[in-house]
Amino acid sequence: MAITFYKYQGTGNDFVMVDNRKHSFPTDDETFVKQICDRRTGVGADGLILLQDHPDYDFEMVYYNADGRLGSMCGNGARCTVRFARQLGVIEDVACFLAADGEHQASVERDLIQLKMNDVQQIEQIGADFYLNTGSPHYVRFVDNVQDLDVYAEGRAVRYNERFAAEGTNVNFVQRISEDEIFVRTYERGVEDETLSCGTGVTACALVAGLKGLKSPVQVKTLGGELEVTFKQDGDTIKHINLVGPAKQVFTGSVPLQQAQPQQQL
Numbered sequence: 001m002a003i004t005f006y007k008y009q010g011t012g013n014d015f016v017m018v019d020n021r022k023h024s025f026p027t028d029d030e031t032f033v034k035q036i037c038d039r040r041t042g043v044g045a046d047g048l049i050l051l052q053d054h055p056d057y058d059f060e061m062v063y064y065n066a067d068g069r070l071g072s073m074c075g076n077g078a079r080c081t082v083r084f085a086r087q088l089g090v091i092e093d094v095a096c097f098l099a100a101d102g103e104h105q106a107s108v109e110r111d112l113i114q115l116k117m118n119d120v121q122q123i124e125q126i127g128a129d130f131y132l133n134t135g136s137p138h139y140v141r142f143v144d145n146v147q148d149l150d151v152y153a154e155g156r157a158v159r160y161n162e163r164f165a166a167e168g169t170n171v172n173f174v175q176r177i178s179e180d181e182i183f184v185r186t187y188e189r190g191v192e193d194e195t196l197s198c199g200t201g202v203t204a205c206a207l208v209a210g211l212k213g214l215k216s217p218v219q220v221k222t223l224g225g226e227l228e229v230t231f232k233q234d235g236d237t238i239k240h241i242n243l244v245g246p247a248k249q250v251f252t253g254s255v256p257l258q259q260a261q262p263q264q265q266l
């Protein structure tokens with residue numbers, strides 16, 4: 001038996017997507033997910049996403065990181081899932097769906113997907129850096145020259161420090177480019193490497209940029225493309241947060257289900 005998959009990417013953050021409305025996917029097999037996401041011996045992806053039916057929503061998105069573990073919210077993955085849902089005929093141009101951090105609304109306009117993110121109430125300051133949750137935990141550091149930074153080494157130093165080692169965190173490095181533009185590079189927990197873009201990370205950086213005086217909408221450059229984040233400060237809460245950017249299907253294929261079995265030791 002084989003599992004049909006669809007490969008999607010949103011600003012270079014890539015995902016294996018599976019239509020699991022018939023519950024054919026082995027949801028608790030971490031090894032299988034990890035094998036599929038492996039870039040040398042599998043399909044290769046930053047994560048795997050299942051689209052499932054839900055009685056109260058258009059669909060449910062279940063997100064796994066490339067290490068095979070269930071992840072928290074994935075902004076780029078969610079935009080890809082909305083595109084996938086439309087291509088499957090599950091939705092038309094608008095969606096209301098469930099993800100790890102609760103309900104989300106989204107809309108499709110040509111090649112762009114607009115995704116409503118949950119309100120953010122707390123931004124912690126740690127020295128000159130910041131820490132907040134935009135559906136996933138994000139550490140944010142402003143730097144002068146993000147292009148030249150060793151994101152892998154600097155990201156790991158924060159992700160594995162005493163505070164974050166157990167649960168992990170995503171680590172973002174941000175450079176202000178102009179009055180309304182930032183450049184973001186992200187070390188992702190669960191991939192344990194830099195990815196070309198991270199939607200919840202880009203959102204976190206735009207909100208911190210807002211604290212530092214940038215006005216909404218903030219334009220965000222990543223190594224994989226451009227995103228836009230809009231938001232509105234309402235007292236102590238940041239509301240009406242939207243992440244906008246492209247998401248597209250790259251190819252389709254199938255994976256034999258027997259890969260799910262543990263490999264024999266030679």
Ligand SMILES: N[C@@H](CCC[C@H](N)C(=O)O)C(=O)O
Binds near residue numbers: 073
């Ligand atoms: N790439 C994602 C973020 C995924 C979440 C993260 N790896 C974690 O589990 O913390 C995005 O686009 O938001």
